[in-house]
Amino acid sequence: MLRTNKRGAILIAALALLVLSGCASLGGPRHVSTVGLVSAHSVLSAIQDTEMRLVCGRQGAPAAPLCVPVPTHRQISAHLEQAFALEVRAAMLVRSLPPGTPQPAEVVTILVQVNALVRQAMELLPDGKDKAVLAQSIGGQK
Amino acid sequence: MIDLSKLGPLIQQVVTLGSIGGNGLQTAIALVAQFKAVLASQGYESDTSELEKVIADASRRQAIAAKEKEAEA
Numbered sequence: 466m467l468r469t470n471k472r473g474a475i476l477i478a479a480l481a482l483l484v485l486s487g488c489a490s491l492g493g494p495r496h497v498s499t500v501g502l503v504s505a506h507s508v509l510s511a512i513q514d515t516e517m518r519l520v521c522g523r524q525g526a527p528a529a530p531l532c533v534p535v536p537t538h539r540q541i542s543a544h545l546e547q548a549f550a551l552e553v554r555a556a557m558l559v560r561s562l563p564p565g566t567p568q569p570a571e572v573v574t575i576l577v578q579v580n581a582l583v584r585q586a587m588e589l590l591p592d593g594k595d596k597a598v599l600a601q602s603i604g605g606q607k
Numbered sequence: 608m609i610d611l612s613k614l615g616p617l618i619q620q621v622v623t624l625g626s627i628g629g630n631g632l633q634t635a636i637a638l639v640a641q642f643k644a645v646l647a648s649q650g651y652e653s654d655t656s657e658l659e660k661v662i663a664d665a666s667r668r669q670a671i672a673a674k675e676k677e678a679e680a
Contacts, residue, residue, distance in 0.1 A: 499654040506661045513668055517675070535678055542675035549669035553662055560658040564651050 494568035498559040501572075505579050506552060508603040512586055513545050515599045519590070531593040541586045548582040551575045 518525060521532035533541070555575040562569075583603075590596045 546672035549665045552665045
């Protein structure tokens with residue numbers, strides 16, 4: 466009886482180890498793409514929310530030179546519009562992938578393009594406390 | 608999130624297999640495969656849900672950015 470219980474315990478422990486060891490690889494390329502897109506979306510959203518608060522002349526915006534002049538705001542908005550459009554395209558592409566499908570190269574290309582747009586938008590923001598806080602919150606993009 | 612109601616019967620099979628001390632290695636391997644399939648399907652649905660949220664919010668924000676692009680001084 467004791468021997469049977471010991472064998473049972475070993476079997477369960479072995480099964481648990483097998484299952485746990487497989488957990489890390491369960492996500493696959495689709496999961497990796499999803500994490501990348503969710504992360505990119507958080508960054509873009511943070512930039513848009515922060516930048517909209519800094520537009521010169523708007524309620525709560527800081528005074529010059531810490532505010533974003535309207536022509537610059539238009540430029541940043543153009544970058545963000547493009548980035549969000551790319552993001553939607555990539556998310557739709559990843560959503561349509563069946564389980565086990567390799568990550569399409571197009572998704573990687575889109576994420577690189579989004580990253581470039583993030584950099585351009587960040588460069589246009591005036592230096593100051595708000596930009597520093599934003600850069601810190603999105604992981605050091607400047 | 609893992610749906611425990613789906614994993615319950617599998618866990619029961621593992622416990623039963625363990626308690627009888629059988630030499631069912633193949634059964635055990637099949638159970639692991641079933642476990643992994645259940646977990647993977649949960650991950651797929653969860654990722655789909657996250658992607659749909661991203662699509663909805665990114666579309667909304669894209670429209671805001673398009674409007675702001677035309678903002679007047």
